[in-house]
Amino acid sequence: MDFSPSERSQQLAAKLWRFMREHVQPAESVYRQQLSGSGDHRHWRQPAIMEALKRQAREQGLWNLFMPELSQGLGHAEYAPLAEIMGHSFIAPEVFNCSAPDSGNMEVLHRYGSAEQKQQWLLPLLDGTIRSGFAMTEPEVASSDATNMRATARMDGDSVVLDGRKWWTTGAGHPHARFVIFMGLSDADAEPHRRHSMVICPLDAPGVNVERMLPVFHDLDEPSGHGELSFDAVRLPRDHVILAPGAGFEIAQGRLGPGRVHHCMRALGAAERALSLLCERAAARMAFGKPLAQLGGNADMIANLRMAIEQARLLTLKTAWTLDTQGSKAALSLISQIKVVVPMVAQQVADAAIQIHGGAGLSDDFPLARLYAYARVLRLADGPDEVHRAVVARLEMKSQHAAKEQA
Missing domain, CATH: 1.10.540.10 (Acyl-CoA dehydrogenase/oxidase, N-terminal domain)
Incomplete structure (x- = not known):
């Protein structure tokens, strides 16, 4: 390795x-x-x-x-x-x-x-001329269990009809946003992971309404935002369905694995920035005749944060390496592990940096409050900690059972 x-x-x-x-x-x-x-x-x-x-x-x-x-x-x-x-x-x-x-x-x-979908939507995204959103989470249900989804993507002849409400659709407020990928229930009688479909939905389609932008820690995150959207009998051509009806969960698994590695590595960069600011402040700020770095347990805290970042980075790199060499199925447990570990480390570093900065750490004079909010949000985005821990535990029990059977 x-x-x-x-x-x-x-x-x-x-x-x-x-x-x-x-x-x-x-x-x-x-x-x-x-x-x-x-x-x-x-x-x-x-x-x-x-x-x-x-x-x-x-x-x-x-x-x-x-x-x-x-x-x-x-x-x-x-x-x-x-x-x-x-x-x-x-x-x-x-x-x-x-x-x-x-x-x-x-x-x-x-x-x-499809070739047509790539031509119309992928190429402008790759070109950076438009932006997009992903409409999956819903306000009425516990979205940590995606099978709870109530919004529907009903096939009707040559059309697909979208109904329901989604929220935390990041990017929906951006002036360049042109479409969202909508995930909805398309066949309630199919087996659980074949019930849902993903559909490309233009934001200017009749029946699509951006109801509001949701603040995160009192910040609307302009210019992208996180929108609550309603879909009222939104009728689209059936060729807006991605891959096939019922393929929603298959697509989601292909999308989320690499994306979680990206999130975690970016979060480690944020943690490094917070630690750098912490150390700079701890060296320059004096209290009781000493630099803050020499007071109380601050030196231990700095050491512990450095060790935590290094461990989290190694785990994330192992996950990326496993994705490259063995594929997403082999990396399932690791993906969930980093999704728990890395945001917690980033949150811990940002919190410590705020503490060292005192009142200034809460202000907009430094990026620490926003770094803290970013890390805290990641503990919910793409699945809460508890769901990922459950995945790790389930796969570990399965692995231990298989090892015992082979012994």
Whole structure:
């Protein structure tokens, strides 16, 4: 098991770091200033600095790095360090056209979409000219169990009709958002994992309404946002169904595995940024005649955080390596493990950094409050901790039983 980055990955990492230092990080404050600041998503706008950064990134070949089939031959283990670098800035993933949920939607369309779907929706996404959302979670049910889904995607001759309500549809408020991938119940009598379908739904289709943007820790996350959407008898051509009716769960499993590795590596980048800020503050700030780093258990805390990040990174790299060498089925337990471990580590680092900064850590003078919120959200996004622990436990019991049978 070798986690050494390939020569190609190292070259891209060096180029990416340089671009981050010279262009992305200096642009963060400009990006914030160019947001509308409106509470109404209909007035949101794409900051001009983002489009300029995207053009520069594309010119330098730092574009669509996330998918092995499209990313200059990079595998998951090669892309992982690049995702971590992007995680140092909230705006970076979009700069390189590697942001969720677009990256996951691109993977879905590339692997499961028809030629017509790829032409109409995938190519503009790859080009960075449009954005998208993923409509799966619902407000009326416990969405940690996706079989609870009540929204429907009913086949009706040459049409598919969508009804229901979805929420936490990230990207729905973006001024460039053009469609969502809607997952709904299409055959209630089929076996549980063949009941659902995924459908490409244009946001301007009659019957689609963005009811509101949901704040996260009192932040609307302009210009992408997280929308609550209603679908009222939305009739679409049947060719908007992805792959086939009933293939929703098959597609979801293909989408979520690599996406969770991307999330975790970006979260490790966020954790590294928080630890860097923590150490800088702990060295410079004096109290009771000493730097904060020398007070109480702060030195132990810094050491423990460094060890936790390193362990979490190794587990994530092992997961990426397993995906590359053995496939998604072999990586199932590892994917759930990192989905529990990494956000908790990132949250722990951000929390400690806030504590070291005191009141300033709660303000917008530092990115720590947002880093904390980001890590906390990840403990729910793509499945809560409890669901992933249950997956790990189930697979472990199965593995132990198989080992005992073979003994």
